[in-house]
Amino acid sequence: MPPYDDWNNIDEEEDEELQDPSVYETKKDVILFCIDCSDSMLKPYDDPQYEDVQTCHLFTALEAAMQIQKKKIIVGPNDSVGILLFNTTRKSETSRSQGSEIKRNTFLFQPIGPLSAPKVQEVIQLLDAAREDPDELRKTFPPLTHGRVPMGDVFTSCNWVLRDGAPKTASKRVFLITDEDNPHPSTSSKQLITSARTTLIDLTQAGVTVEPFFISTEDKPFDVSKFYSSVLLPTNLEDEDELQQDSSILPESISISRIEDLLSQMRFHEVPKRALFSVPFELANGFKIGIKGYGLVTEQKKGSYKYFVDLGDRMEVATVKTTYVDEDRQAEVDKTKIVYGCDQGAGGTEEDEDGEEAAGGAGARLVKPGSRPFFTTEEIRSFRTLGLEPGIKLLGFKPRSELAFEDNIKHSQFIYPDEMSFSGSKRTFSALLRSMLKKDKIAIVLAMTRRNSTPIFCALLPQDENVDDSGWTEPAGFHLIPLPFADEIRSAPIQEGFRASDEMRDAARKWIDKMTVKNGTYPPDSYPNPALAYHNAQLEASAFREQYDPDSFEDLTEPKYESMHKRAGSFMKKWKDDLANDNSANLVVATTGSKRKADVSVDEAEIKSKYDSDQLSKLRVDQLKEFLKAKGQSVSGKKADLVQRVSEWFDAH
CATH class of the missing domain: 1.10.720 (Transcription Termination Factor Rho, Rna-binding Domain; Chain A, Domain 1)
Structure with missing residues (x-):
């Protein structure tokens, strides 16, 4: 995956739609790991992977933070990461410029700063020492024995650390990791809840998102209703009055039943949610709300190659610059003075004395000097945008049944209200969504999501919030589906094939049910592209000057054949035997005609x-x-x- 800065480098000659730089206002990503260091997090237990080895929750949390840092060095070298520990008696030894005002019993282990190999190796060395001595983490970060740090002070410390170290235009997030569901069991807990909620609001108003990871075990289950459901801010589309009545809503929280799953859960939230566009949504003349659009499907690619200049003592990245040169004057041409014109054929031909075209000029057209039309960059842009400004305009509604499956020919985008652009956008967006869901309608809109894109007609498909058994939440919002033009759809030839008997279908259903994905969902983040993962693993080893063993690479997309045959082998064998004895499976439909060869004849x-x-x-x-x-x-x-x-x-x- 290329660095985030490279996403803005666009080849204008090949790109169909010039991109609006405002889309990528947050180029860098900043993550602050805020880890609980209380006595329960340091309680040793047997490591599930290694025999005769003791580990603890704090060790797993630091190891997950280290793995995220190692991955980000490859996929996001311009990002920044920091580690803050709370409920520890170790005092911070930072300068005034890096979180020196953090609260008592909180320790800034790693200030916010650019990723580097020495910074990650510092955590690796600490973890290696903790493997040899289980009491190493307790010695390094002594836990607080009496009481706990108020969560309001924790959020305040996070705010100060991010304020001092994070760039203003970066997307800032806090990964909160704890196993304590009631940090304030005292009688003054109500005041502490109010303080924690107030400081969290200050944190979010500074552009910071808090993503909690709650550790739950059999001995100590995590109950969010004791404290965090009253503190953490909900992000759904419910009205504020309803939220006050139901304070148990806690979206965007992860309850981890197995501490070993902490890293995999973090990878789901590792990539920040960057909006592809932020435009107004016009519901009627003069009535607009703000929305943001997000891409649900993105292809991850290898980073682009760079040119380096050998300066003897160091290697510097060469800056690639495209210039336009006038061949006659051999001088650089100002890009703003370049005009565009249409290609009008082979050009004019020379005329003979009688004014007739010379031989071989049949079909050519003469253009008088100065008569060829030329257009400026702004005029070319107006041809594409039809003079419209970015935005989405509501045209009308249709029944849900009018949207066919084959109408979705491109990746759809997901839109969500933007309260910062227009006050009341969230409430209006929610009312429209509820009404369309109740009436089973879709909306037809005219959308132009970027300043230099072409306006297209789209369908707005409403989606209600849905929580499944696995805890995965589908947010409420609209899918923006580009509708095809008439010449983009061709009718497929209808051919009737042979259908299997009921016995064959029942036999196939038995082994299909045994191999169905758990919970009926496919998490793409759990199965990385093997070619990309192999490439990144070698880069990671090179960055940390480690010897890479190709045999250690594990392809997570490779099917587990042994378990598959163990669970469904007998059913597959029976279905295969039935298929061999089925006469309809051996019939072959004869095809007529042959592929026509390209005409290469030339006079x-x-x-x-x-x-x-x-x-x-x-x-x-x-x-x-x-x-x-x-x-x-x-x-x-x-x-x-x-x-x-x-x-x-x-x-x-």
Whole structure:
């Protein structure tokens, strides 16, 4: 995956739609790991992976933070990470410029700063020492024995650390890791709850998102209703009055039943939710609300190669710059002065004395000097945008049944209200969503999401909030589905095939049910692209100067054949035997017709005219080979060799 800065480098000649730089206002990502260091987090237990080894929750949390840092060095080298521990008696030894005002019994282990190999190796060395001595973490970060740090002070410390170390334009997040569901069991807990909620609001108003990871075990289950449901801010579309009545709503929280799953849960939240666009949504003339759009499907690619300059003592990245040069003056041309024109054929031809076109100029058109139309950059932009400004305009409503499956020909986007653009956007958006869900309607809109994109008609498909058994939540909002034009859809030929019998279907259903994905969902973050993961693993080893063992790489997408055959092997064998005895499975439908070969024939007179006008290079390779084969010449070599051979043949004849 390329660094975030590279996402803004656009080749304007190849990109269809020039991008609006305001989309990428938050180029960098900042994560502050806020980890509880209380006595329960340091309680030792047997490591599930290694025999005769003791570990603790704090060790697993630090190891997960280290793994996230190692991955971000490869996929986001411009990001920043910090680690803050609370409920410890160790005092901070930081300077005034890095979180020096953090509250008592909180310790800034790593200030917010750019990722680097020495910074990660510091955590690795601490974890290695903790593996050899289980009491190492307790010695390094002594837990608070009496009482606990108020969560309001924890959020305040996070705010100060991020304020001092994080860039203003970065997306800032706090990963809160704790196993204590009631940090304030005293009688003054109500005041502490109010203080924690107030400081959390201050934190969110500074642009910081808090993503909690609650550790729950059999001995100590985590109950969010004791404290955190009253503190953490909900992010659903309910009205504020309803939220006050029901204070148990706690979205965006992760309850971890197995501490070993902490890293996998963090990877779900590792990539920040960056909005692709932020535009107004016009519901009627003069009535607008603010919305943000998010992409649900994104392809992850390898980072682009860079050029380096060897300066002797160091290597510097070479800056790539594209310039336009006037061939006549051999001087750089100002990009703003470049105009665009349409290609009008082969150009004008010379005329003879009688004013008639010379031979070979049939079909060419003369253009008088100064009469060819040219357009400026702004005019070209207006052709594309039709003079519209970015935004979404509501045109009307249709029944839900009017949206067919084949209408979705491109990736849809998910829109959500933006209260910062227009006050009341969340309430209005929620009312529209509820009404459309109740009436089973979709909306037809005219959308232009970027300043240089083309306006398209889209369907708004409402989605209600849904929580499944696995705890995964589908947020409430609209799917923005681009609708196709008439010439983008072709009717598929309808062919009736042979259908399996009921016995065959029942036999197949038995082994399919045994191999169904757990909970009926496929988490893509749990199965990374093996080619990309292998590439990143080698880069990671190179960055930390480690010896990489290719045999240690595990392809998580490779099917687990042994468990599959153990669970469904007998059913698959029976279904395979039934399939072999089914006569309808052995029938083959005869097809008629054959694939038509491309027409490579070319007239010798046409090739002669290309030779006379020195345009042989415009012929295709297959046409050149066909001509040479007809003349008994060799057809081997590249296109330049073929052109040279044809030219030599005409010279000799």
